[in-house]
Amino acid sequence: MSVFEANLREIAKQSPELAAALRAAQGGRLEIRPAKSGYPTGFAQGRAIHSTYDPVKESISWATAQIVSCREGDVVLVFGIGLLYHVEALCKVLPPSIRIVVAVPDLVELHDACAVRAWGDWARRVTWVWGVPHSMARRTMELGSSVRFMTYVPAARLHPDAHAAIEESVRRSIAHAAGGQLRIAVVGPIYGGSLPVTRSVVTALESLGHHVDWIDHSAHATSYHALARLEDARHRQVMQNKFAEFLSQLTLVRIAERPPDLVLAMAQAPMTLSVLEHVRKKHFLTAMWFVENYRHLTYWQQMAAGFDFWFVIQKGACLDAFRHAGAKEIHYLPVAADLAAHKTVSLTSDEMEEFGADVSFVGAGYANRREILPQLITPEWRLKVWGNEWDGATAIEPVLQRGGVRIDTETCIKVFNATTVNLNLHSHTGKGLDPEADFVNPRTFELAACGAFQLVDHRSLLGELFTQEEMATFQTFEELPQRIRAALHEADIRRAMARAAFDRVVREHTYQHRMKELLTQVGMAQPDRVGTILKGEREAAQLSRRCVDHQELVPLLKNFSVTQRVELEQVAERIRHRGPTATLSREELLVLMLDEYRAQTRDLI
Amino acid sequence: MASLIVQLARLGDLLQTLPAITSLTARYAGERFDLLCASTLTDIVSLFHGTARAVPWEADQWQQWALGWTNSPDSTMTAAQDHIHQLAAQTYDTVYNLNQHPRAILAAHLLGRRVVGPGSAGPLYENLPPWGTYLRKVARDRSANHVHLADAFCGLCGVMPPGRVPRITPHASDLPGSLEKVGDPRYHWVAVIIGAGDLARCLPPAIWARWITALLNAHTAIRVVLIGSSGEIGRSRAIQETLSPLLWGRVWDATGHTNLLQLALLLSRCHWTIGSDTGSLHLAAAVGCRTLGLYFARARVHETGPYGDQHRVWQSSTFAPDTWPIDESLDFIVAQTSVPQLTECTGWQLWEGHVDEWGMSYSRPGQSNVSVDDRMAVWKHCMSMDDRENVLL
Numbered sequence: 001m002s003v004f005e006a007n008l009r010e011i012a013k014q015s016p017e018l019a020a021a022l023r024a025a026q027g028g029r030l031e032i033r034p035a036k037s038g039y040p041t042g043f044a045q046g047r048a049i050h051s052t053y054d055p056v057k058e059s060i061s062w063a064t065a066q067i068v069s070c071r072e073g074d075v076v077l078v079f080g081i082g083l084l085y086h087v088e089a090l091c092k093v094l095p096p097s098i099r100i101v102v103a104v105p106d107l108v109e110l111h112d113a114c115a116v117r118a119w120g121d122w123a124r125r126v127t128w129v130w131g132v133p134h135s136m137a138r139r140t141m142e143l144g145s146s147v148r149f150m151t152y153v154p155a156a157r158l159h160p161d162a163h164a165a166i167e168e169s170v171r172r173s174i175a176h177a178a179g180g181q182l183r184i185a186v187v188g189p190i191y192g193g194s195l196p197v198t199r200s201v202v203t204a205l206e207s208l209g210h211h212v213d214w215i216d217h218s219a220h221a222t223s224y225h226a227l228a229r230l231e232d233a234r235h236r237q238v239m240q241n242k243f244a245e246f247l248s249q250l251t252l253v254r255i256a257e258r259p260p261d262l263v264l265a266m267a268q269a270p271m272t273l274s275v276l277e278h279v280r281k282k283h284f285l286t287a288m289w290f291v292e293n294y295r296h297l298t299y300w301q302q303m304a305a306g307f308d309f310w311f312v313i314q315k316g317a318c319l320d321a322f323r324h325a326g327a328k329e330i331h332y333l334p335v336a337a338d339l340a341a342h343k344t345v346s347l348t349s350d351e352m353e354e355f356g357a358d359v360s361f362v363g364a365g366y367a368n369r370r371e372i373l374p375q376l377i378t379p380e381w382r383l384k385v386w387g388n389e390w391d392g393a394t395a396i397e398p399v400l401q402r403g404g405v406r407i408d409t410e411t412c413i414k415v416f417n418a419t420t421v422n423l424n425l426h427s428h429t430g431k432g433l434d435p436e437a438d439f440v441n442p443r444t445f446e447l448a449a450c451g452a453f454q455l456v457d458h459r460s461l462l463g464e465l466f467t468q469e470e471m472a473t474f475q476t477f478e479e480l481p482q483r484i485r486a487a488l489h490e491a492d493i494r495r496a497m498a499r500a501a502f503d504r505v506v507r508e509h510t511y512q513h514r515m516k517e518l519l520t521q522v523g524m525a526q527p528d529r530v531g532t533i534l535k536g537e538r539e540a541a542q543l544s545r546r547c548v549d550h551q552e553l554v555p556l557l558k559n560f561s562v563t564q565r566v567e568l569e570q571v572a573e574r575i576r577h578r579g580p581t582a583t584l585s586r587e588e589l590l591v592l593m594l595d596e597y598r599a600q601t602r603d604l605i
Numbered sequence: 606m607a608s609l610i611v612q613l614a615r616l617g618d619l620l621q622t623l624p625a626i627t628s629l630t631a632r633y634a635g636e637r638f639d640l641l642c643a644s645t646l647t648d649i650v651s652l653f654h655g656t657a658r659a660v661p662w663e664a665d666q667w668q669q670w671a672l673g674w675t676n677s678p679d680s681t682m683t684a685a686q687d688h689i690h691q692l693a694a695q696t697y698d699t700v701y702n703l704n705q706h707p708r709a710i711l712a713a714h715l716l717g718r719r720v721v722g723p724g725s726a727g728p729l730y731e732n733l734p735p736w737g738t739y740l741r742k743v744a745r746d747r748s749a750n751h752v753h754l755a756d757a758f759c760g761l762c763g764v765m766p767p768g769r770v771p772r773i774t775p776h777a778s779d780l781p782g783s784l785e786k787v788g789d790p791r792y793h794w795v796a797v798i799i800g801a802g803d804l805a806r807c808l809p810p811a812i813w814a815r816w817i818t819a820l821l822n823a824h825t826a827i828r829v830v831l832i833g834s835s836g837e838i839g840r841s842r843a844i845q846e847t848l849s850p851l852l853w854g855r856v857w858d859a860t861g862h863t864n865l866l867q868l869a870l871l872l873s874r875c876h877w878t879i880g881s882d883t884g885s886l887h888l889a890a891a892v893g894c895r896t897l898g899l900y901f902a903r904a905r906v907h908e909t910g911p912y913g914d915q916h917r918v919w920q921s922s923t924f925a926p927d928t929w930p931i932d933e934s935l936d937f938i939v940a941q942t943s944v945p946q947l948t949e950c951t952g953w954q955l956w957e958g959h960v961d962e963w964g965m966s967y968s969r970p971g972q973s974n975v976s977v978d979d980r981m982a983v984w985k986h987c988m989s990m991d992d993r994e995n996v997l998l
Binding site: 578579580586594600 | 707
């Protein structure tokens with residue numbers, strides 16, 4: 001029997017369909033040459049997939065480095081096939097309690113792997129998943145919910161898109177299944193654009209069942225702005241910095257009073273690097289959702305190493321820049337819509353008259369808007385501009401509403417609902433359209449959530465959030481008048497697109513979706529700390545089940561309701577409540593001792 | 606019978622436990638005494654007379670277990686149980702606990718049948734024994750402390766102070782490189798402790814450079830040894846860079862070059878040790894080196910002055926002094942006059958140590974034993990009725 005047939009027989013024991021598919025497939029993805037050690041090694045696209053000296057030794061080193069964070073019951077999903085030396089090594093170093101799953105995005109490559117060398121008993125331990133990403137993810141999740149990804153980069157780089165799709169699908173499945181309650185401290189800014197996003201984040205997390213402690217610094221905005229009235233610029237700077245430092249300390253105290261599982265800071269939240277360092281030393285997980293353009297607000301460069309996780313609204317160069325600045329974990333997470341805040345409303349005829357227009361724009365008077373919007377003033381349609389910071393923009397005055405005062409969210413929603421064509425022009429401090437048009441602003445999602453039709457300037461990241469059937473865009477200023485004109489005359493198309501955009505938002509782009517995504521990323525990177533909570537493994541009933549060798553602990557846990565999340569702190573507190581004359585068992589003394597060290601390690605102040 | 610003494614605090618407190626160990630072993634002759642201390646300090650306990658074994662307490666390991674408990678409570682409990690069993694296969698008959706924090710109280714109850722000192726009424730009983738109350742009051746009110754901390758440790762154990770100065774004898778372990786020359790009898794050796802565990806107690810490098818310059822200029826036989834941890838190498842460099850190059854040949858830099866046993870040996874070869882770090886001063890005192898303490902910030906002479914006769918301490922009246930008693934110290938360090946000529950300078954007062962049957966006390970030079978009545982009153986107030994009958998009467 002050939003090596004290929006022998007290996008195929010092993011696969012067939014587990015998956016006859018995969019074996020049949022492999023038999024029908026043709027090989028040829030990999031070029032096989034002998035390594036210096038004599039073992040065969042593989043090449044693809046001119047690059048070696050395994051060591052050209054000793055692929056076995058190299059794979060053992062790789063596997064040993066990978067398994068450090070694994071624990072019993074995990075399911076390891078391996079990306080990258082090659083000649084499977086790395087999978088063989090994993091089988092050797094991982095205990096049997098850990099399942100090993102190999103994703104097969106390409107039958108041709110696995111066909112090559114089958115034909116080159118005889119597999120040993122290790123192959124029986126491997127579960128193969130193949131097909132479309134969704135089914136691979138589902139099959140993996142069936143084996144266990146504690147999934148760890150292991151990427152053997154030299155081989156995985158042949159199919160990056162397929163692996164990303166599987167990973168995404170697994171993450172979504174885990175997020176969907178997550179039900180445990182986290183304690184999350186959300187640190188908001190003093191003022192600014194990230195403040196309403198913070199509100200939405202808090203609401204979304206609460207709606208997902210988590211306990212949220214909103215450290216709301218907007219209460220201090222009046223004092224902060226009062227400092228701006230100091231005449232000497234140096235005094236102003238010094239006092240505002242000291243005020244921000246004070247608020248940073250206040251954040252620390254708030255975190256100390258109600259220790260969270262995760263500190264989620266929003267962009268512009270007052271947290272100094274020294275406070276962050278202190279929080280991290282005490283083993284608190286920290287994350288920042290930087291809902292700002294990283295090119296304009298650059299303080300992240302000093303803070304990059306301070307947070308455990310960064311979430312940003314841009315990709316590509318942005319992710320690289322954060323990594324170079326010292327960010328350990330960086331993920332793309334676009335903004336979204338808050339369906340409770342932005343919604344379709346019915347308006348009276350008076351309101352339609354006041355807030356309605358053929359074309360409206362809501363926003364602050366950035367340079368590009370000051371240049372573009374006056375050129376859209378024409379008798380052909382009725383244009384209204386709403387918002388503040390338009391001082392000195394005389395050309396816009398004829399259409400500027402309420403003298404350019406800031407309007408609240410309720411008014412915005414009325415404008416969006418009453419307008420035929422809502423213009424969404426991303427801000428830019430120069431002239432014309434933003435030349436580095438990548439991220440998508442919150443307005444895009446807000447308009448869609450209101451069921452309003454919008455014309456938005458093209459953004460490179462828009463395509464993966466909305467299709468062309470859901471969102472009307474323009475690439476240049478020159479084409480804008482024509483696009484407005486067309487939209488005004490095509491009511492059916494307008495309504496269909498607005499409806500489609502609304503449906504897409506409800507389906508995929510709410511802050512609940514984003515928070516699930518964020519927590520899943522954190523949970524997968526920290527399966528022992530956050531992942532277990534999300535999976536409900538810290539609930540009293542689950543903990544009791546795991547105390548098989550320490551039945552003495554079970555009575556302690558029985559004091560809690562079965563679904564109540566129980567931490568060491570709570571168990572210790574119950575013991576202390578028994579009063580000063582209580583006689584304690586050895587286990588109880590140990591619990592108290594452990595809690596003393598928990599407090600010493602975790603207590604911030 | 607086997608007993609355990611629990612002292613989980615830092616080096617200074619561990620060395621201040623020596624009088625209690627001396628008194629306990631004298632009173633309970635033939636009984637075995639082990640000492641539970643931070644695992645980083647067990648080497649120094651090997652030099653103590655009277656203790657059979659240093660039992661290492663691994664605080665880092667407990668922290669790891671504390672963080673991992675919820676993920677795997679069963680395996681964490683098993684590991685912690687095994688650890689306690691390894692520390693003491695059999696429970697001690699009596700545990701003398703010298704620390705008031707819950708970790709020490711819990712450790713005492715985990716390891717022993719009977720607890721003496723804080724926690725004696727039970728692990729959750731918050732009321733302290735009289736000596737514990739006394740120490741807490743002194744610490745909280747910053748009030749006059751007539752009984753030295755080391756003697757209060759004796760009181761916590763239910764024994765009187767030993768009435769003499771307990772010493773430790775360093776092993777003749779190898780000193781690194783050029784430090785072997787320290788102790789050359791042709792010279793008068795002064796150890797300078799350049800740092801302190803508490804940043805507020807650190808003298809600026811420029812001030813140390815002034816001290817060292819004054820010492821070296823006062824007599825050609827003076828040699829200075831800089832003492833510090835590996836984290837204080839930068840301070841040492843800063844001090845040396847400020848010194849005149851002409852003085853460099855008379856300064857030995859031991860900063861970051863010694864472990865605890867080597868440091869004990871090094872200090873035993875010096876005539877004087879000067880510094881503001883109480884832990885190192887206690888070590889110097891324990892190996893028989895005279896000490897000059899510079900006490901400011903939270904350090905107080907009556908509480909933690911080095912244990913023994915003839916040690917001197919300058920006590921600052923301010924938290925962060927801006928003048929330093931340098932010239933005022935030269936006569937007794939360099940000229941070795943038995944009675945200091947100057948006992949005060951702006952913001953500072955000089956105190957001198959004495960040991961008697963009531964333990965250690967510090968008084969102004971020439972005014973010894975003024976606090977005997979005060980100390981006796983504290984002892985009578987704090988000793989329990991049983992202890993009073995056994996010890997005092």
